[in-house]
């Protein structure tokens with residue numbers, strides 16, 4: 001991609017992921033939003049209040065780090081945390097935000113997702129934190145999200161939803177789906193009771209394995225190599 005393009009491929013990628021979120025039941029109506037970094041100074045983000053299935057590349061606005069936007073449609077009201085996370089995290093090229101059902105239900109209790117299952121490590125650590133509540137679109141929400149994502153690729157937002165980031169928008173999308181799946185499993189385990197939480201040593205081993213081999217389902221595109229493991 002040359003910097004001289006109008007970003008058509010990135011705009012289309014945002015639409016594709018928005019439609020995939022709806023298809024997979026991770027979003028309902030127009031909740032949720034997706035951003036992709038264009039360069040150090042700007043990013044594309046889904047527009048506010050538009051049905052995903054009618055989106056066209058020209059509907060996707062560009063926002064710069066000062067918060068100025070360009071295009072025919074207003075950016076999502078959550079552009080601020082997208083900007084601040086992309087600014088704070090060189091490892092993030094894209095961000096997916098949803099109000100997916102189970103992750104949001106859990107976030108409405110203010111709970112993090114602890115190490116109840118080894119796959120929690122796909123978010124980069126021993127738990128998936130829950131950022132404290134702040135009003136949508138606010139700087140306080142953005143600050144809480146950046147803090148909750150420290151050393152992680154995903155977090156819950158209390159009484160709100162989920163954020164997942166990735167080195168590609170596909171990776172961020174897959175992680176958002178995995179967090180929803182983990183949240184659903186954790187809710188069910190809580191309903192049974194006596195959930196066994198993995199210890200630090202057990203989780204460190206998994207984190208190290210993911211670092212070395214990648215997780216089977218969530219490896220970044222380009223990191224999956226053919227051949228047998230040596």
Ligand SMILES: [Zn+2]
Nearest residue numbers: 032098160161
């Ligand atoms: Zn939201």
